[in-house]
Amino acid sequence: MKVIVTSNYEEMCAAAAQMILNQVRNKPNSKLGLATGGTACGVYDVIVREYTAHKVDFSNVKTVNLDEYMGVEPNNEISYAHYMKERLFDKVNLKPENTYVASGKNDVAEETKLFNDRLNEGGVIDLQLLGVGVNGHIGFNEPAEELVAGVHVVELSESTILANSRFFESIADVPHCSITMGVGDILKAKKIVLIASGKEKMQAITYLLMNDKVSTKVPVSLLKLHADATVIIDKELADAVGYVS
Ligand code: GLP
Numbered sequence: 001m002k003v004i005v006t007s008n009y010e011e012m013c014a015a016a017a018q019m020i021l022n023q024v025r026n027k028p029n030s031k032l033g034l035a036t037g038g039t040a041c042g043v044y045d046v047i048v049r050e051y052t053a054h055k056v057d058f059s060n061v062k063t064v065n066l067d068e069y070m071g072v073e074p075n076n077e078i079s080y081a082h083y084m085k086e087r088l089f090d091k092v093n094l095k096p097e098n099t100y101v102a103s104g105k106n107d108v109a110e111e112t113k114l115f116n117d118r119l120n121e122g123g124v125i126d127l128q129l130l131g132v133g134v135n136g137h138i139g140f141n142e143p144a145e146e147l148v149a150g151v152h153v154v155e156l157s158e159s160t161i162l163a164n165s166r167f168f169e170s171i172a173d174v175p176h177c178s179i180t181m182g183v184g185d186i187l188k189a190k191k192i193v194l195i196a197s198g199k200e201k202m203q204a205i206t207y208l209l210m211n212d213k214v215s216t217k218v219p220v221s222l223l224k225l226h227a228d229a230t231v232i233i234d235k236e237l238a239d240a241v242g243y244v245s
Contacts, residue, residue: 013042033128128189136204140180149184
């Protein structure tokens with residue numbers, strides 16, 4: 001695992017965005033795995049700025065998103081489909097048919113098949129962007145005795161419902177289930193870029209960076225098994241975990 005420490009959140013986002021932009025410039029028909037969440041917002045801002053300055057072309061790029069809340073319409077403001085449209089899809093020249101965010105409203109078996117079809121179509125993901133939950137989840141693969149390799153529906157932990165409630169009017173509005181890529185799907189990506197900032201992620205990042213262990217109870221630690229994973233964290237988080245580069 002390669003670890004990059006940046007001086008702040010903005011630089012962390014710029015570094016992750018540069019990796020994505022380089023990927024697309026080097027391979028214009030790249031397949032990108034995309035993430036949502038507060039941390040990724042700044043990454044999309046940089047990508048949109050570069051696109052607006054005519055420095056990158058997404059016309060042949062394909063994207064697949066990590067996850068989506070169950071029971072939520074794609075046009076609902078709380079959906080990850082809406083997040084992606086607002087932050088990226090409507091602002092760059094990605095073709096709508098080349099993007100995929102699972103529908104939380106469709107029949108589960110049908111949606112799982114569609115999700116798998118998109119994951120397999122045209123080869124594996126070239127670069128997967130990842131955030132990390134406060135409890136160490138990736139996608140929505142929550143800490144557990146066993147993790148699921150493929151696409152599945154998962155019940156969200158109390159910790160995740162609480163952490164994500166900041167995006168909702170009240171905690172009661174946070175969906176309790178989501179559909180997510182499995183850890184096997186994530187680890188199949190050729191390249192993984194994980195971003196994390198702020199002290200809230202301290203416990204998960206301490207386990208990731210400060211020991212040589214892997215545990216299904218800290219799903220992000222599975223990145224240690226990947227041949228080309230880059231972890232980008234800001235100084236505040238690096239200092240909190242005691243990581244020295
Ligand atoms: C959400 C998403 C994850 C994301 C994580 C971190 O639950 N399912 O894919 O990485 O939480 O989110 P944030 O960046 O808002 O802390």
